Each structure stands twice: as structure tokens, then as C-alpha cells.
Amino acid sequence: MKRIFSAALVASTLALAAASVQAVTLRVSNQGDVQSMDPHSLNESLQLSFTGNVYESLIERDKKMGLAPALATKWTQTSPTVWRFDLRPGVKFHDGTPFTADDVVFTFKRAAGDGSDMKGYTNPIKEVRKVGDLAIEIETTAPYPILPDTLTTLAMMSKKWCEDNKAEKPVDRRKGIENTASFKANGTGPFRLKERQPSVRTVLVKNFSWWGGKTESNLDEIVFTPIGNDSTRVAALLSGETDVMEPVPLQDVERIKSAGSFTVLQGPELRTIFLGMDQKRDELLFSSVKGKNPFKDVRVRRAFFQAIDEETIKSRVMRGAALPTAEMVGAAVRGFQPDMNKRLPYDVEAAKKLLAEAGYPNGFEVTMNCPNDRYVNDSAICQAVAANLARIGVKINLQAETKVSYFPKILRRDTSFYLLGWTPSTVDAHDVLASIMATPNDKGQGTFNLGAYSNPKLDELTLKIQSETDQKKRNDMIREAFKIHQDDVGHIPLHQQALAWAHSDKVSLVQLPNNYMYFKWITLKSK
């Protein structure tokens, strides 16, 4: 009897040991750390991507960036401004409380309230109503056809947990209130937060009671480490201390590929890099031309466009990791027009001629503002542009500086010529139209149209596009607006920079164009 018992004990101990040996741990490193565990505190890709493994939204993106049901199983538009969402039954938060309509109503209130960085997504929403334990209605102030898209970034939180933990508001920096939700988490997602040491490591473990049941992932644990230094991040991957890392510095892509047993995954990102010109002031702030503004003349803008050798920027500056573009949105964004994606030809002679016609046969001098630590090789792009423009007689005084001083400056519109990158967070063309192309006003339109390009026809279309629900008509209007902008050369689009992730060959994963990394799609083979 005793022997049987001890044999059973040994067997069970062995089984336990075997289980712990087999625990599959994925080690991920990134350039920066997730700022907070609170999914409403910061509207930034890394933040939303990481917390997106712990928290879930009503609707999510599938592997092709399409919409897929998540915490809502079904959504229908009952009137132009009212949407009904049926919630998934049987979903539990990590602490065991069931997910209900009350949590959804609470979440929207939280995301629209003080300290939230997600107000941009909740602004078009007038009211969120509970219509049953597992059903809600959302009413928008005006028809808002892209509501489902905006909902993909809004993570659902537990009302009870937030109240119990005094986390009803995202961290409030103004009043200096710390918030439990910034270092603990209670979501519904396939992974739970186990350990959080800011800028050291963050550990997620599998949620065995996830509503989705078995995921295609075999991961039990994810250890996320920020490694700021590029070389160290590459070294940690090559030495086998991490399994996945991003971003890969462009100069190291070849090295990682040639090391064997590693893969570099490069895909176009949603972000478009472009140049903007001050088209509002009657005299440029920083230019040799006095008494008039050369950028008001479309011929000058066109000359600039045609003088820039984007193909060479792609091959030399970006080492091939860029997709030259003629549009202000990338191919993955709704509203992208494949047939209109043709750049004006690179033609120095034509550019010179245009400049001469506009009255500047000898060119002129203008200051260009550029960040040097925000986008991939940003200041090198500006140097290349300056060299290109020198060939048509335009002398660029390049001011490249850190993003910390760059952004405040250009947001004050203290610039004549600048470089910027933009990711439409809704993955829809309207975002770019409203933020970058429409005439700036005090209602939040054209906030990042820093050169104040303005065309009333485009403004009118932008407003219509916002509330048009017929996809065909909507697309036609986007097309028309893009055409106007291209003809006006309102901005000079350059390229979509490439995302670059690297991982060991033991890993298989899915890279989304918005740079989100979902661990539920990652598997790790043992050797």
C-alpha cells in the first residue's frame, strides 16, 4: 500500500516536472517599453498592441486587417446613427467576473473621460445604451460609417474591477494620481498579466479559460523586454536570448539574415512619410524670397515633387525597405486607389522649367525642418531631398533635430517646409483627409495640416465622406478628394516605410501592417 502510494507520488511529481519543463516561453524584445498596462492611457501602437493581448475590444482585426467579431458577436446598423451590438455570452474577465453590457457602458465612459488618450475614438459617439445584459446600442452624433473600425482600438475593461481598484480613470498626470490599472491588468484576452517591472520585463501567461478556447499558439508564457540599444537588441537575438525582436535596424537586416536560422520579416507599414509646405502665409518665415510665398504657386510644388528622386531614396537611404507612393495612404488603408498610385515622373529638366515659369529661374533658398529620431532614417531622407533640390537651384537649409523639440515647433507652424509621417489610426482614408488635407479650423479639422493647404472642394468632400454610409459612393468621393489633392500637389508623399521584425526560425508569427503583434498567432517549435 505504502509502496503504491509513494509510486503514485513519484509519478505525479514527474508529471509536474515534465509539465514545467515543457512550458513554452516566448522572449520578445522591443526598442521601447509599454508605457502602462492601462489600455486607455496612451494612443500609441506599441501600447495598444501589447495590451491587446490582455484586453480585447468589441471588434478586432483579423490577419488581413479585416474586421472580425471579438467581444461582440454581431453588429447591425439600425438607423444611420444607431448601431446595435450583441455581446459574446460566457466571457469572463481574468478575475472571474463575467463580461456584460454594464462593462461596455462603463468602458466607453472611461475612455471618453479625464485622463484618457482615446477620446479621438469616442468623440463621434453621443451615447452608449444598455439594451439587455448582452446587448448595447451606440448612437453617434452624425452618421459615422467607420464606427466598427474605431472600435477595434477600444479595449473593454471590467466595471467592478476598476471600481474595486480605484481605476475608474486612466492615470491622471495632471492631478498626479497613480492608477492600479497602469501596473495591473484584468482583461478578457488569451493572456493574463503575471509580472510587470517597468522597463525591465513584463510577463504574460496563458489564460486557460479564454472564451476562444484553444488558440493556434502553443505559448504558455511571454517575456517582454525593452532593449533600447539597437546593437544589443540584435545581439540578444543572435545569441539566442530572445526569440523575436523589433524593429530591426536597417543596417543589420543582412547580417541577421546571413547568421542562419533567423528570419527578417519586412512589410509595408501603414505610415506614410511625406513633405509639407507652408501655403498660407503671404511671405515664408524662412526663405530668401521676400514679399511673396513661392509655395502658393502649384508649379513650384510640382517642381519640388518632380525634382525628388524617390527611387534613389528608397534604394540608398532606405536600403530597399520602403514603398514609394503617390498617395497619402498606404495600400492597406480603406480608400486607397490602386490605379492612382503613380508618382509624377522624376524629371530634373521639367522641374527646372516649372520653376522658371513660376518666376524662379535661379531657384531660391528655404529652410527645411526635419526630425532625426522619429521615423526610419528621417534626417537622411531630408538630406537626400536637399541634395535633389539643389539640382534645380533650390538651396535647402536643413534643420534636423530631435522629435522632442521638432514637434512643438512644427505644431506651432513655425516652419516653411517639413517632413512628417502619418498613420491613419482608423485604417481609413477619412482620418488622413480630416487631419492632414482639410483646411485647419478650430473644430479639430486639419490639426496636422501644418502648411495649411486648403481647397474648399476637398473640405466639402471630407465632411460628406465622414457621414456617407454607401461604400461605393464613399469610395468615389475619396477618389475625387485624392485627385484634387494630387492635382494641387497639396503635400509631397514619399513612401511607406517598411516594418522590420526579426525572429528565430523556431517561431512562426503574423505581422500586421499596423505593427501589432498578437501572441495568439505565434507558435514556438522546440528544436
Added chain:
Amino acid sequence: MAGLKTAFGAAYFMPALGAFPFDAWRAFCSDPPLSMLAFVLRRLVQAVLVMLTVAFIAFMLFQYVGDPVTNILGQDATPQQRLQLRSDLGLDQPFPVQFARFVGNAVRGEFGLSLRQGRKVSSLIAERLPATLELSLLAAVIALVFGVPMGVYAALKRGTFFSQTLMTLSLIGVSLPTFLIGILLILIFAVTLKWLPSFGRGEVLALGPWTTGLASVDGWKHLILPAVTLAVFQLTLIMRLVRAEMLEVLRADYIKFARARGLPNRSVYFGHALKNTLVPVITITGLQLGSLIAFAIITETVFQWPGMGLLFIQAVTFADIPVMAAYLCLIALIFVVINLVVDLLYFAVDPRLRVERTAGAH
């Protein structure tokens, strides 16, 4: 003394020596000694002035570093939201008001919330302090344990091939930038040999508010590369200093007498010569400890070492003013305290100062 000065002459260009208390050094060398109390008082007043100046310069610089408002609110905020946040953070008030409030809080160790992390700056720093101190102390130990014997060796076996090699290597150690040494070590020991980890602190043990990596093999493994990287510069400095001092001392009469009496070499070199070189070495090591803590930034960045330097760098890229202010003030404080202690030590260590004071010479 000449030997020490030569060593310094060679070292003047090194940024790490910026913190050397030249005033005290001059006072030590030539000035008429003051009474102990007056001296301490004068140094204390100076310390306060230094701290205020550092606080002021830091604070003033931060006015131009960048705009935290854009960073906090992100790209989609409206101008009204920006204005509101500006006034909530007190950024719209006049400069003197902001500064006075800053100093008042700083004295209480209160630097507010980190703009980036939304957590108390004081607790952020307290969390990071152990990592930096552990790294700096170990680096100092490595520098001493290897630097002193190597310096002695280079002095005794002057002109031999091995000591020439040591001197040449030490030049490389002085001139190679820290980040390059770090990355080279990572390439060799982490990527190629796979002996040691390339980043982080590994397993740490929490002892109340203190965390230590010294309690586990894993922690030690993580500590080796960064500590060596940080130690290289100090090691070469100490080695050159010891060598120069030893050469000086070995020419002194009492060494000749010791030899004449037939004392064994070992006793002459280590019992008499080395002992007399150690006073300046200890002084410099003490001062350099401050530099090690302050200049661990680069090493911490390369090895993703979760110390204060990394915190500072992250704060800089985000214009996280409270963290930057707190870090600069803390480092200034460390330097001021160390300098003060060193100044006082001169009274304790050097008998000549005490004799002259009691005799009332000059």
C-alpha cells in the same frame, strides 16, 4: 607629488575628471590652512550654492528641451486640450514661480510624477538606485583589484615587454569609447561564445526596498560584462596613477635605506613603497566612484541595465522633465557629498595640515 601631477596631466582631457575638486586640491597644496570649523562652514555654503546652481541650470535648460504636452497628448489632441494640460501642469506660470516651487519640492525629495510613466519620480529613482550602485561598486572593485597590481607591476618591471604591453593596452582602454567596449564584449562573450548574457540584470532578489543580483549565479553572470565595461576606463586610470606614483616613491631616500638595510624586495615594494602611493589612489578612487555612478549612463544603455542612467536617457528622449531634474540634482548631490567628505579627509589623513594648524604657522 610630481608623479601624481604627471598622471593628472595626462588625464586632464578625460571627462570623468571634470568632477575633481580643484579648489580643495589647491588648498591642500598651497593655501594657508583655515580652522577646521571655518573650513567646513565655507565648504557647506559652497555646496549649497553648487546645488542651487545645478538646480537652476537644469531647470532653465529644461525650459528649452522640449514640450511634454505634445508627448503626453499625442497627435490627435485639440489645441484646447493642449492649453488645458499646459495650465494643469503649471507650465504657463512665470519662470521664477515654477523654479521656486521646484526647489521647495526638491528639498523634500519630491519631484512630482514622471510625465512618461505617471509614477512618482522618487519611487522610480529608488527602484533604479540599487542596480546602478551595484554595478558601480563592482566596477570600482574590479578597477582596484586589477588596476593596483598592474600598476605596481608596470612600475617594477619598467621597460620589459610585458609591462610595455600593459601600458599600450591601457592607452587603448583610455581612448576606446565605453559603448564600443561594451558592444565588443557582447559580440565576443554573448554572440560568439554564448557564455554570458547580453542584456538586463537577470534574476534579482528583493530585500525590502533593495534589490540585488548578487544572490544568484544568474545575477552575477549578468553583472560581469557591464561591470567590466564600466571598469575599463577606471582600471587604466588607476594603473597609470599607481605606476607613476610608484616610480616616484621608488626613487625616494627611504626606499634606498630600506634596501641598504637588506629588507626583502617584497617588503620594500609592498610594505613601504605601495603604502605611500595609496593616499592619492584612494582619493582618486573615491572621487571616481561618483563618476562611475554618474557616467554609468552609457554602459547602462548598451546593456539595457535597469539603473538610473537608463532611466535618465529614457527621460531625455521623452522630455520627461521631473525625472531629468531629479536625476541631475541627485548626481550633483552625490558629487558634492563625496567632495565634501574628501575635503574633510585631507585633515584626517595628512598630519602636516594638523601640525601647521596647531602651530599657527604663517
